[in-house]
Amino acid sequence: MMNPENTSREILVAVGGEENIISLVHCATRLRFKLKEHVKANKEQCKNIDGVITVVESGGQFQVIIGNRVSEVFNAIQAITQLGNNDSAAAIKNDDGEKEGLFARAVDIISGIFTPFLGALAAAGILKGLLMMLTALGWMSPQSGVYIIWFAAADSIFYFLPIAIAITSARKFGANAFVALSVAGALVYPTLITLFNNKAALDFFDIPVILMRYTSSVLPVIISVWLLSLLERFLNKHLHDSIRNFITPLICIMLIVPLTLIAIGPLGTYLSLALANGYTFIYNLSPILAGIVAGMGWQVLVIFGLHWAFVPIMYNNISIHGSDTLKPLFAPSNFAQAGAALGVFLKTRNPKIKQIAGPATITGLFGIVEPIIYGISLRYKKPFIWATVGGGLGGAISGFAGSTAMAPGIPGLATLPIFFGPGFTGFICAITLAFVFTAVSTYLFGFNDNMEKEMLANVGEHKKPVKRSTLVAKSV
Known part of the structure; x- marks a missing residue:
């Protein structure tokens, strides 16, 4: 039987050591390494490690395929390294010192943002499906306490999806996760949702705010957190150490939240609609x-x-x-x-x-x-x-x-x-x-x-x- 601790140590050696790793995430079966220098990784050595199925280099990632026990190996690596704090927004370079292609970076960003909560989303989705089946068969009433509580448990992560995405996006882009959470939290704040439902008017220093529903949204918060990471790095570079820890978050919240509600949010929503409608158009063709x-x-x-x-x-x-x-x-x-x-x-x-x-x-x-x-x-x-x-x-x-x-x-x-x-x-x-x-x-x-x-x-x-x-x- 594979020993996760031994496997994790051997994988670390094969990829060139902790110092060669920029970031690490995992999906259902793969460890996805972002490496500083791919030439330092020994692909064949990694393939022959007990518990490793194979190794694939794609999308700018060094992917070690483990199978069902990937989370055990991932946790073992996290336990013996500092990789949990190593997410970086620095430009990724390949072995020749050139920036990676746009597609490779996009794949890396997408996997880094979505993989951490895929298990929770899948579990919630299964529960929602089961509730739909039970109510359709007449075995459970939507008014029952059991249904209400289970539906709340199943729907909560979808309703507050912007918050989950904000946290993982902050890790991926190198932003402060709690400031990112504040930005996402504002998008699903009850008062703003009530104003949207009542079709009320809202302005910010006489600038009209286009109220929209951001629960379960994806693109707006990703764009906002990316801009947040840029603003944070700029402020941290120019503010004195004595005030940086609280002034940077203050300025970021004061600027990014209204900017998101006024411009980024509506833009992201329209992009989301365009993407969904574009796919639907192609799908409907045949x-x-x-x-x-x-x-x-x-x-x-x-x-x-x-x-x-x-x-x-x-x-x-x-x-x-x-x-x-x-x-x-x-x-x-x-x-x-x-x-x-x-x-x-x-x-x-x-x-x-x-x-x-x-x-x-x-x-x-x-x-x-x-x-x-x-x-x-x-x-x-x-x-x-x-x-x-x-x-x-x-x-x-x-x-x-x-x-x-x-x-x-x-x-x-x-x-x-x-x-x-x-x-x-x-x-x-x-x-x-x-x-x-x-x-x-x-x-x-x-x-x-x-x-x-x-x-x-x-x-x-x-x-x-x-x-x-x-x-x-x-x-x-």
């Missing part, structure tokens, strides 16, 4: 074609960690429309990968491959697909191709059915309640087809035990690949 493209392409993006570029679209859709149609399009691809693992499990007679494919099938059904991708489907190639086809077929059905998701969450059996609503039956058909089609296709056409022998012969090794695969089995 939901089936959109489903095919998303279902076939999503796992390719996952391989390189580039799927984060689409996360703001999903959050924004939920914020603007109350639901999202993008997640149901790519969700079947997760079940397709699980089907590929099942096909290999049923076809192989190699006990070591069965040790990998069996547990990977189960974790894949619950949305954790990296052990399948790196341990099975990409390893033998054809299972990945069939999973891509299966994901596309499932995505097409979801698009045809108009399936929606009401909350974020990794698509899997545990998160099915977040898809309860329009197109839910079609969504169940989509994931079932993706899973069964890929399992059968992989069993019949996508795998045989000779693939393992041929692969070992091609690389000229007969033991190391098996050892690497065993690591995958342990990590799940």
Whole structure:
């Protein structure tokens, strides 16, 4: 069994030590390092660490894929380092001293902002879905105390989403988290919400304030905290040490809050509307074609960690429309990968491959697909191709059915309640087809035990690949 403490120490050595790390976050399966110098990291050494599935360098990040126990390794690293306080807004440079590309930096920023609270959002989304199912079936009344309390628990993080985003954005941009919280808190302050609901007029030194609803909003607070970080650095540079600790926050709150309400907030809201409407326009052109493209392409993006570029679209859709149609399009691809693992499990007679494919099938059904991708489907190639086809077929059905998701969450059996609503039956058909089609296709056409022998012969090794695969089995 993997020892998180030992694994964390070995990973730190492999990435070049704590002094080579700018920041570290984690998602459901990956440690996402932002490194000062990538040349100091030993990718092959890191791959061979007990508990590490593989390593991917993408989006300006050094991504160490662990699997289900990633949070244990992350916590172990935090316990023996000072990385929890190392988030920086400094410009990121690559090994040649040049600034990274805009897309790579955007992916890094998005993942850094959203990953810390994904688990809480997923849990809240599942609870909201369960409550919807219970009330739709007539098993619970919306007026009951149980429903009211559970709904408050489920809806609170969505209602106060700007505050959660403000905290993580402050860490990412290098701003004071509590000042950022004050800015976000003003956006959801009850008095301002009441004025908005009553369609009241408000001005700031005779400058009209466009009142809007910012609960559950995404872009306005991110833009505001980014500007806050710039203002803080400017003030801290020019104010004397004796007054900096309280004058900087004072000036920031006095300037950023009204600036947000007058200009940044409305601008961010209009950008959010434009983004949501733009996606809806493309989706409405052909939901089936959109489903095919998303279902076939999503796992390719996952391989390189580039799927984060689409996360703001999903959050924004939920914020603007109350639901999202993008997640149901790519969700079947997760079940397709699980089907590929099942096909290999049923076809192989190699006990070591069965040790990998069996547990990977189960974790894949619950949305954790990296052990399948790196341990099975990409390893033998054809299972990945069939999973891509299966994901596309499932995505097409979801698009045809108009399936929606009401909350974020990794698509899997545990998160099915977040898809309860329009197109839910079609969504169940989509994931079932993706899973069964890929399992059968992989069993019949996508795998045989000779693939393992041929692969070992091609690389000229007969033991190391098996050892690497065993690591995958342990990590799940």
